[in-house]
Amino acid sequence: MLYDVLIIGGGIVGGAIARELSRYELRIALCEKEVEVGFGATKANSGIIHGGHHAAPDTLKGRLEWAGNQLWDELAAELGFGFERIGELTVALYDEQTPVLDRLLHHAAVKGIPGVELWTPERIQQEEPALSHDIIAAVYAPTTGVVNPYEACYALAENAAQNGVDILTGFPVLRLHWNGELWEVMTPGARLASRFVINAAGLYADQVAAMAGVGNFAIHPRKGQEYLLDKRLRGLVKRVIFPCPSPVSKGILIIPTYDGTLMVGPTAEDTTDREDRSTSAEGARTVFDAVRRLAPGINEKDIIAQFAGLRASADGEDFIIGPTARRGFINAAGIQSPGLTAAPAIARMIVEILQAENLPMTLRNDFVGRAPHPVHFAALSTQEQIALTLRHPRYRRIVCRCETVTEGEVIDAIERGASTLDGIKFRTRAGMGRCQGGFCTIRCMELLSRLRRLPMTALTKRGADSWLVCERQEAVNGDERAPGIEVGDA
Amino acid sequence: MITSNPRHLRGSYDVVVVGAGPAGLEAAVAAQDAGADHILVVDRETEAGGILVQCIHSGFGLHRFGQELTGPEYAQRVLTQVVKRNIDVVTDAFVLDVDRERRVKLMTQEEGVSLIDAQAIVLAMGARERTRAAIHIPGTRPAGIFTAGMAQRLVNLYGLLPGRRAVLLGSGDIGLIMARRLTLEGVEVVGVFELMPYANGLNRNIVQCLHDFDIPLHLSTTVVEIHGRDRVEKVTVAPVDANLRPQMERAWDVPCDTLLISIGLIPENELSEQLRLRIDPMTNGPVVTSTMECSRNGVFACGNVVHIHDLVDFVSAEAMLAGRSAGRYVAGAAPPADNVRLLPGENVAYCVPHTISTEREHTIYMRTRRPLEACSLRLTDLGGKVIYEKKLRYVFPAEMVNLKLRPAVLHHFHNGALRVDVAPRADG
Numbered sequence A: 001m002l003y004d005v006l007i008i009g010g011g012i013v014g015g016a017i018a019r020e021l022s023r024y025e026l027r028i029a030l031c032e033k034e035v036e037v038g039f040g041a042t043k044a045n046s047g048i049i050h051g052g053h054h055a056a057p058d059t060l061k062g063r064l065e066w067a068g069n070q071l072w073d074e075l076a077a078e079l080g081f082g083f084e085r086i087g088e089l090t091v092a093l094y095d096e097q098t099p100v101l102d103r104l105l106h107h108a109a110v111k112g113i114p115g116v117e118l119w120t121p122e123r124i125q126q127e128e129p130a131l132s133h134d135i136i137a138a139v140y141a142p143t144t145g146v147v148n149p150y151e152a153c154y155a156l157a158e159n160a161a162q163n164g165v166d167i168l169t170g171f172p173v174l175r176l177h178w179n180g181e182l183w184e185v186m187t188p189g190a191r192l193a194s195r196f197v198i199n200a201a202g203l204y205a206d207q208v209a210a211m212a213g214v215g216n217f218a219i220h221p222r223k224g225q226e227y228l229l230d231k232r233l234r235g236l237v238k239r240v241i242f243p244c245p246s247p248v249s250k251g252i253l254i255i256p257t258y259d260g261t262l263m264v265g266p267t268a269e270d271t272t273d274r275e276d277r278s279t280s281a282e283g284a285r286t287v288f289d290a291v292r293r294l295a296p297g298i299n300e301k302d303i304i305a306q307f308a309g310l311r312a313s314a315d316g317e318d319f320i321i322g323p324t325a326r327r328g329f330i331n332a333a334g335i336q337s338p339g340l341t342a343a344p345a346i347a348r349m350i351v352e353i354l355q356a357e358n359l360p361m362t363l364r365n366d367f368v369g370r371a372p373h374p375v376h377f378a379a380l381s382t383q384e385q386i387a388l389t390l391r392h393p394r395y396r397r398i399v400c401r402c403e404t405v406t407e408g409e410v411i412d413a414i415e416r417g418a419s420t421l422d423g424i425k426f427r428t429r430a431g432m433g434r435c436q437g438g439f440c441t442i443r444c445m446e447l448l449s450r451l452r453r454l455p456m457t458a459l460t461k462r463g464a465d466s467w468l469v470c471e472r473q474e475a476v477n478g479d480e481r482a483p484g485i486e487v488g489d490a
Numbered sequence B: 001m002i003t004s005n006p007r008h009l010r011g012s013y014d015v016v017v018v019g020a021g022p023a024g025l026e027a028a029v030a031a032q033d034a035g036a037d038h039i040l041v042v043d044r045e046t047e048a049g050g051i052l053v054q055c056i057h058s059g060f061g062l063h064r065f066g067q068e069l070t071g072p073e074y075a076q077r078v079l080t081q082v083v084k085r086n087i088d089v090v091t092d093a094f095v096l097d098v099d100r101e102r103r104v105k106l107m108t109q110e111e112g113v114s115l116i117d118a119q120a121i122v123l124a125m126g127a128r129e130r131t132r133a134a135i136h137i138p139g140t141r142p143a144g145i146f147t148a149g150m151a152q153r154l155v156n157l158y159g160l161l162p163g164r165r166a167v168l169l170g171s172g173d174i175g176l177i178m179a180r181r182l183t184l185e186g187v188e189v190v191g192v193f194e195l196m197p198y199a200n201g202l203n204r205n206i207v208q209c210l211h212d213f214d215i216p217l218h219l220s221t222t223v224v225e226i227h228g229r230d231r232v233e234k235v236t237v238a239p240v241d242a243n244l245r246p247q248m249e250r251a252w253d254v255p256c257d258t259l260l261i262s263i264g265l266i267p268e269n270e271l272s273e274q275l276r277l278r279i280d281p282m283t284n285g286p287v288v289t290s291t292m293e294c295s296r297n298g299v300f301a302c303g304n305v306v307h308i309h310d311l312v313d314f315v316s317a318e319a320m321l322a323g324r325s326a327g328r329y330v331a332g333a334a335p336p337a338d339n340v341r342l343l344p345g346e347n348v349a350y351c352v353p354h355t356i357s358t359e360r361e362h363t364i365y366m367r368t369r370r371p372l373e374a375c376s377l378r379l380t381d382l383g384g385k386v387i388y389e390k391k392l393r394y395v396f397p398a399e400m401v402n403l404k405l406r407p408a409v410l411h412h413f414h415n416g417a418l419r420v421d422v423a424p425r426a427d428g
């Protein structure tokens, strides 16, 4: 298969690039090594669209943070994923921290970010009464938003596919070879060829660059543990709360997620293992000790889930975006925080780079930017729910009772590409609530089994060796096949 | 087993029962006996019967039916009574919300979302299992972590196994039953790890499910970390000290592909919270009067949604009371309000009901906080005078204590509150 542009990596960055490029008359492929897109840093982060004033204006991160921030309203409106500008406070607990606040105000002034202002302790208490009385000042930014990052990634990839991009999941890129005219891209199942290759491989971007012969940087994984809290605490804090940042991290935050539940984290721990997404008791302690200083009412008892993500930080701590010494090989690497925020701006930057590299770019006239918005039953009013279920019987069964997800939504997710339990969970929220899948797991498995025509024993949590169930001994021995293995297929 | 029976749902019912487990079904029957005409029972599963449907082992019904039955048999007996009557049952349906005017927002296969008015509501949604998050086990998030109940469902209803080599965390009854069930299925059950110095399940289950199968039970030991990127590869376990803190220097690894979690049940309190009922922080269920009425008039509750029972027989008894009360409430024949509050005292975690009346006979259910031998259960008034005392040979947190209290006992008592203690006997 011959492409004009081949993107390596199906995270939010690769997804945004694919969708942006799909506006043009180009043959495009996106190769993702996992069975679904979005399973890297994109599914395990804080979900914050940063206000624009955190990173310094003279860094690439700083420019793209604010540029990206401004693109999210339109994207969310077109693609129908959850995004809301809920605002943020960066709070100072000691006098020594006030210079940090001054610096944020200065960044905002230089970048021209509207509405960023200093709040007094009285104002803070009035707006966020759950916050500690020890807070002496805060910088408020109305521009900060929260998003469901995986939803955004799925929406981008699906819309790209709708506009002709080949989304190739389960396609790890193993080798790259420039044959004088084209990049040959080797994956286990296929050899692909493309004029341009874009490296959006997240944690593995240094290895992919090395495959192209330009491995002149290293990616240092930095782990972030996050703790999701029971919905009992909904509304306790209304805005994203940042402490004053340190040089390596923005610190431990309180995040009212798009769905309303509170999340606290992340830690910032340098590690060498690119696959180590484990949480630890020390991590929990670090997070809750820090959070208690900001909001004394939050504690470990309310944890309903915990996870860790890995930031892909490059030497120098800035993004590495641009052409390389190898013709046609372009990096979008070192995309650590705020990479989610910046992703739509990174995509536009890639368009400019490709134009500068003389790739002819003609806008297509049949580009469809608006995607049908997925049904989200729980978010509908009672009247809307009545109307929906009257018309469509597929939404008449509740599959996930904690998040009230209907069978129809799970079927939609599978039809849109979910092939694993995590794929369903991140598209629909089924399994994310209090009971953590106790009720819905088997139901989701039955639906996957039926629609994908796979036995239950072939299903996985997230691909590879993450099998879920196995056959009974008797069934293995062949003398009695257990009933109900292909549930629903009968 | 039955699924939905009504061809048409009415726009209003005398009593809507949420949940068609033993609690809901018994309550429906009792409500009708007490005078309610139109009764609807709703369940989110495709079959009525609740958790009993997947409990194919025996040990149910000795009190209620004087006979040892399996879970499905017990459920069937209760169901038969419902089927004989004119009670609407709708399965594969879901109560999305109940508002303060007792308007029920219902989702059914037949009609989608609809609104139904109820004069009385009986909450009988049962319980859910505590998950790994409830005790924050650090580590990775691989496939192969199941609650014991989920594993039970997989094995008994789907004929599938959760894995090949399992570690069990917690010694709750479902976990113990599953240790045996999985062993019989050829799964290697490596061991059961219990945080507390005593087992959490009934003694008969420890003997019949672990000892009889040589499955080791490690008391005062817990799982401190889960390993494995895709599927569970091993867990780290560690003994705990007297303050339940893991002693990491004595930790060891146990290779396995499956971790079953059986660390207890918690009342399914979503609707109770939506209704803003008063919740007892000890039970996590609604506070109830001696007629099983919650803090909102016309809303009753019974079974595991109120507190976790270890025997279904007691669920039935509690449900009959709740159903009868709902029926009487609808008929305008509710008894006078309670006049005594029960205060859990020494070694008593909670009492249900939370209030009683000096005019009627009551069964009081309670759980103790720690095991104790040769003790006594005392009711004391606020002045310190012992009103009632009963000797107990032993108590165990895993076994509910119940006390039948006749009005005669409280005849001269008008004080408003009674403290309930389970303490060493005064005579030693």
Ligand SMILES: Cc1cc2nc3c(=O)[nH]c(=O)nc-3n(C[C@H](O)[C@H](O)[C@H](O)COP(=O)(O)OP(=O)(O)OC[C@H]3O[C@@H](n4cnc5c(N)ncnc54)[C@H](O)[C@@H]3O)c2cc1C
Pocket: A008, A009, A010, A011, A012, A013, A014, A015, A031, A032, A033, A034, A037, A038, A039, A040, A041, A042, A043, A044, A045, A046, A047, A048, A049, A050, A171, A172, A173, A174, A200, A201, A202, A203, A204, A205, A208, A222, A223, A224, A225, A226, A266, A308, A309, A310, A311, A335, A336, A337, A338, A339, A340, A341, A342
């Ligand atoms: C804990 C945490 C919190 C964060 N919070 C925020 C926040 O609040 N706001 C914000 O803006 N940013 C945040 N970030 C940063 C943000 O998550 C990342 O910058 C962003 O997700 C990066 O997207 P990506 O597409 O570059 O990487 P990824 O999502 O990791 O995608 C890279 C993809 O490349 C694939 N891949 C790798 N190698 C190959 C190969 N050889 N062949 C094929 N495919 C390959 C991977 O499987 C992966 O899917 C946070 C990060 C972490 C870890």
